[in-house]
Amino acid sequence: MQLLQKLIPVSVCFIVFISCAQNKQRPIDQLYKNTKQLEYPSMPQYYIEGYQSGCYYEILVNDMLVFKHFKYVGLANHSTPINDMILKSGLQKITIKLYPLGEIDNKNYTTIDPDDTFRLKIFMRDQKKTYKAFEYDFLKEHEVKIKTSVPYFEETITFNAEVPYQLDGWSNSKNLTEMDQDQLEKEILLFYKNYGIILNDRDEKQWAKTVSKRERERVHSVDYNNKKSIEKRINEYKHSFDNEVLEVPELDNYKISFFGNGRVVTLRSLDRQGESAFHTIEQEEDNEGKYKVRFFRYLLLHKPKGSNTLEIIR
Numbered sequence: 423m424q425l426l427q428k429l430i431p432v433s434v435c436f437i438v439f440i441s442c443a444q445n446k447q448r449p450i451d452q453l454y455k456n457t458k459q460l461e462y463p464s465m466p467q468y469y470i471e472g473y474q475s476g477c478y479y480e481i482l483v484n485d486m487l488v489f490k491h492f493k494y495v496g497l498a499n500h501s502t503p504i505n506d507m508i509l510k511s512g513l514q515k516i517t518i519k520l521y522p523l524g525e526i527d528n529k530n531y532t533t534i535d536p537d538d539t540f541r542l543k544i545f546m547r548d549q550k551k552t553y554k555a556f557e558y559d560f561l562k563e564h565e566v567k568i569k570t571s572v573p574y575f576e577e578t579i580t581f582n583a584e585v586p587y588q589l590d591g592w593s594n595s596k597n598l599t600e601m602d603q604d605q606l607e608k609e610i611l612l613f614y615k616n617y618g619i620i621l622n623d624r625d626e627k628q629w630a631k632t633v634s635k636r637e638r639e640r641v642h643s644v645d646y647n648n649k650k651s652i653e654k655r656i657n658e659y660k661h662s663f664d665n666e667v668l669e670v671p672e673l674d675n676y677k678i679s680f681f682g683n684g685r686v687v688t689l690r691s692l693d694r695q696g697e698s699a700f701h702t703i704e705q706e707e708d709n710e711g712k713y714k715v716r717f718f719r720y721l722l723l724h725k726p727k728g729s730n731t732l733e734i735i736r
Contacts, residue, residue: 449630450659453637457647462586465549465646468508469501469558470516476531476538477575480696482517483507486592486681486736487720492696494526501545501558505643506736510588513580518542518566520575524695533571540566544581549646589639592682592735595724599684607678610689613723613732614700618670621702626663636734667705667714674699686724686735694718 447455472481472489481489486507491497508514520540523531542565545558562581598606620628637655645651662668674691676699681688689699697718706715722736 448660449627450656450663453630453634454641454652454656457638457641457652459649460642460646462646463550464584464586466505466583466585467547467549467644467646468504468561468583469545469547470504471501471543471545472518473497473541473543474520474539476523477534477540478521478523478696479540480519480521481542482519482681484509484515485517485683486686486722490696492521494523503644505585506589506591506640508583508585508643509591509593511584512582514583515578515580516542516544516564517576517578518564520566520568521695522573533573534568534575535571536568538568542566542579549648585643587643589643590726591639592685592724594727595682595685595735596727597684598687598725599680603678606687609732610678610687610723611673614673614689614721617721618700621668621670624663624668629663633734636736640736662702662704665704666712667703669703671701671703674701681722682724686722687732688720688722691718 470481470483470489472479472491474491478492479490480487481502483504484507488504488507489500489502518540520534520538522533525531541563543560544562546561547558564579566575566577568575617632619625620632641647641652641655645655673689674693674697676689677692679688679690680686691697691699698720700721701716701718703714703716705712707713720736721734723732724735725732
């Protein structure tokens with residue numbers, strides 16, 4: 423009987439407001455309303471994939487973090503799209519950073535050793551062609567050679583990319599390393615606080631405004647405004663805002679980290695290796711019932727040319 427009492431008013435409201443709901447788009451829908459299918463002669467999509475043994479790693483494209491792996495498990499089929507880090511055609515830089523495993527099974531691994539391995543693969547597929555999913559043109563493979571045990575290893579390689587677009591991204595942004603760092607930290611913390619309030623209040627309109635540039639450049643470069651890809655992205659964001667649980671805990675202990683040659687900044691966790699200091703808690707559900715999941719999301723911030731205000735760029 424109690425369940426019936428809950429259902430009746432919901433049904434009445436649905437009948438009354440259904441016609442309005444059909445005509446009113448949510449802010450998340452409106453965020454992508456002007457994205458029309460692109461028809462470039464070629465629509466190359468670039469991907470990277472890493473394979474490691476005996477170490478953890480991060481991969482940066484043009485000094486922007488695109489992938490990290492800090493778990494003692496292998497990975498398969500994890501090709502990561504990188505077009506949104508490719509601002510224009512030409513030579514692109516990929517930086518590989520290797521880290522020791524630390525404590526595993528009561529043993530402490532403090533170095534990266536010659537018998538540890540890391541391979542990077544770069545793939546491309548042209549969206550204009552009829553490739554099957556995950557069927558790529560192989561472009562380049564790079565294997566790291568470690569000659570002696572070291573506590574940290576870094577190497578940068580290059581590859582050439584041809585893309586039909588040009589993004590502003592962070593290319594003309596201010597160099598944040600030249601700011602007063604105490605003032606910058608205050609501004610970053612204020613941005614994170616306000617962003618957390620937006621999520622806690624489920625202020626979908628303000629959230630869409632806050633991420634608009636990131637989303638425009640992302641769906642243009644990675645997806646070429648593909649309708650199905652955008653619909654998937656919309657549904658994922660709506661799932662978060664419609665979730666029974668959307669909590670924003672306090673920041674982890676953090677350090678300020680710069681990317682994009684000093685033009686992009688974020689807060690990285692000191693408590694959880696490789697993770698963002700910012701995270702949310704949401705509810706998921708499977709056959710065994712409901713459970714809470716912690717999502718770590720990097721907020722990559724910049725100050726556009728002519729502005730003194732931090733904004734999300736990736």
